[in-house]
Amino acid sequence: MDTLTSGESEKLAHELRGDLITAADPRYDEARKVWNGDIDRHPLLIARCVDVADVTAAVTFASRRGLPIAVRGGGHSVAGQGVCDGGLVIDLSRMRAVQIDPEHRLAHVQGGALWQDVDRNSQAHGLATTGGIVSETGVGGLALGGGIGHLMRRCGLTVDNLVEADLVTADGTRLRVDADKDPELLWGLRGGGGNFGTVVRFGFRLHEIGPTVLAGMIIYPLDVAPAFLAHYRDLVADAPDELGTILNLRLCPPVEAVPERLHGSPIVAVNVCWSGDHEDGLAFLRPLREFGRPLLDTVGPMPYVELQQMVDRTSPPGKEYYWRSVDFGELSDQVITTVVEHASRITSPLAAVPIYHLGGAIGRVPATDTAFGSRHAGHNINMFGAWEPGRGDRERHVSWVRDFSEAMAPHSVGQYVNFLNDEGSDGVRAAYGERWRRLVALKRRVDPQNLFRYNFNIDPGRLDEGDT
Known part of the structure; x- marks a missing residue:
C-alpha cells in the first residue's frame, strides 16, 4: 500500500x-x-x-x-x-523510562530508552548490565540482536541478561514473556532481533559493577601494530572475565581525551575496562601498558558512566556509514597481517576498525539457550566505513569495507547479527545458522504476514528444500 x-x-x-x-x-x-x-x-x-x-x-x-x-x-x-x-x-523515542529494582537486581526499561538512560539509573545503585559502547545507542535494537559491550566477558551479552519482556505482536496482542510465560518467544527475542513485535518494556538482570571501574585507552602508532597486536593476543589469551578490551585501528579522532598533536595520525589503540579489584587490574595490565613507548595511556579509575560515553563523539549522527563484520577465532599472525594491511588503507578520518575481545561468560552460555550465534568466537572485527555526506565519493569508502571483508572471510567462524548491513536474506540466514529453522517457526506463529520486516528479517515465507 x-x-x-x-x-x-x-x-x-x-x-x-x-x-x-x-x-x-x-x-x-x-x-x-x-x-x-x-x-x-x-x-x-x-x-x-x-x-x-x-x-x-x-x-x-x-x-x-x-x-x-x-x-x-x-x-x-x-x-x-x-x-x-x-x-x-x-x-518509541518518547518512551524512555527506566525503573531499577535494587533488591532483585532488575532494570525495567521502556522500549525507546537509550543506554545512557539505563547506565545513569542503574549506576545510582552500583549496578549495571552489559550495554553498548555508545551511550546514544537504543536499548531495543542492541538488546534484541545480542548486545556486545565492555562488561560482556564478565556479565554475558545483553541478551543473556534479558529475563522478561512486554511486547505488542503483529495482531495487536499485548504479551508478557519470561521463562515461564512463552519461553520460546523469550528465546527468540534473545538474539532474533525485532522480528516478533514491538517490545515496549525490557527486564534486565543487573550486576554489582562500579560506580568506578579501571578504564581508559592506550594508544600506539600504527607502524608498531603488528608487534603490539601479537603482544596483546598473548596477554588476553588467558585474561580473567573482569577484563574487557576493544582494539581500534584508525586515524586518531579529535576527542578531548587525546592531545591535539595526535589528531589525524594513524594509530592502534586499546580501550580497557577492568570491572574487578583495581589493584589486580593494574597488575594484570602492566605488560600491556609497558609495551614499547605508548603515545598515550589514560588507564585509571573512571566512573562507569563516563566510560560508556568515552567514544560517543567518534560516530556522530548524520554522517554516512557502511560496515561489515566477521567473527573469528584467534588473532593469528595471518589475521594480524590482514588487519594491519587494510587498516593502513583506511579512507576517512571517521572510519575505524574496532576488534572486540569475546569469550569469558559469553562462551559459557549453552548455544541452545538463546537465538544468538557464534558463542565460541574469540573476537569480532567491524570494518567501519564512514564519511562526510555530499562528497560524491561513497563508492571509495564502500569498496574499502568490502575488500577488507573479503580478505577476512577465510578466517570467519560466524557473524554478529547486529553488525549486518546489506548482506540480504542469505546473510541473515547464514548468521543464524542452525537456529534459522526454529526462528522461522516462531516467526510464522507470531508474525505470519511479516509486518515486522524492517530488521534482520526472518522471512516466514521462505522455504528451502528440507524446511518444514
Whole structure:
C-alpha cells in the first residue's frame, strides 16, 4: 500500500495520545532521519507513541492495512532499521523510562530508552548490565540482536541478561514473556532481533559493577601494530572475565581525551575496562601498558558512566556509514597481517576498525539457550566505513569495507547479527545458522504476514528444500 486516505490517517491520529506525522507535516523530514545519513527512506506515517496503548493502536492500524512496520528506538542501526519506505514507523523515542529494582537486581526499561538512560539509573545503585559502547545507542535494537559491550566477558551479552519482556505482536496482542510465560518467544527475542513485535518494556538482570571501574585507552602508532597486536593476543589469551578490551585501528579522532598533536595520525589503540579489584587490574595490565613507548595511556579509575560515553563523539549522527563484520577465532599472525594491511588503507578520518575481545561468560552460555550465534568466537572485527555526506565519493569508502571483508572471510567462524548491513536474506540466514529453522517457526506463529520486516528479517515465507 502506497497511499492512505486522509480519513484513515486522521482516525489513527485521534486514537493516539502521541503525535502522528505525515509527509505533509513540516516535521516529517526531521522525524524520518536516523543516525546513518546514508539512509533516505520515506514512510507513509510516523507514530510518536507515548504509551503502550499508542503502540497497540499503531500496530493494529498497520496490521489491518498490511502496512510494513519499522520500530524506532534509538535509530542507531547502520542498516536504518528504524525507518521504512511506504509503511508505518513506530517511534518509541518518547518512551524512555527506566525503573531499577535494587533488591532483585532488575532494570525495567521502556522500549525507546537509550543506554545512557539505563547506565545513569542503574549506576545510582552500583549496578549495571552489559550495554553498548555508545551511550546514544537504543536499548531495543542492541538488546534484541545480542548486545556486545565492555562488561560482556564478565556479565554475558545483553541478551543473556534479558529475563522478561512486554511486547505488542503483529495482531495487536499485548504479551508478557519470561521463562515461564512463552519461553520460546523469550528465546527468540534473545538474539532474533525485532522480528516478533514491538517490545515496549525490557527486564534486565543487573550486576554489582562500579560506580568506578579501571578504564581508559592506550594508544600506539600504527607502524608498531603488528608487534603490539601479537603482544596483546598473548596477554588476553588467558585474561580473567573482569577484563574487557576493544582494539581500534584508525586515524586518531579529535576527542578531548587525546592531545591535539595526535589528531589525524594513524594509530592502534586499546580501550580497557577492568570491572574487578583495581589493584589486580593494574597488575594484570602492566605488560600491556609497558609495551614499547605508548603515545598515550589514560588507564585509571573512571566512573562507569563516563566510560560508556568515552567514544560517543567518534560516530556522530548524520554522517554516512557502511560496515561489515566477521567473527573469528584467534588473532593469528595471518589475521594480524590482514588487519594491519587494510587498516593502513583506511579512507576517512571517521572510519575505524574496532576488534572486540569475546569469550569469558559469553562462551559459557549453552548455544541452545538463546537465538544468538557464534558463542565460541574469540573476537569480532567491524570494518567501519564512514564519511562526510555530499562528497560524491561513497563508492571509495564502500569498496574499502568490502575488500577488507573479503580478505577476512577465510578466517570467519560466524557473524554478529547486529553488525549486518546489506548482506540480504542469505546473510541473515547464514548468521543464524542452525537456529534459522526454529526462528522461522516462531516467526510464522507470531508474525505470519511479516509486518515486522524492517530488521534482520526472518522471512516466514521462505522455504528451502528440507524446511518444514
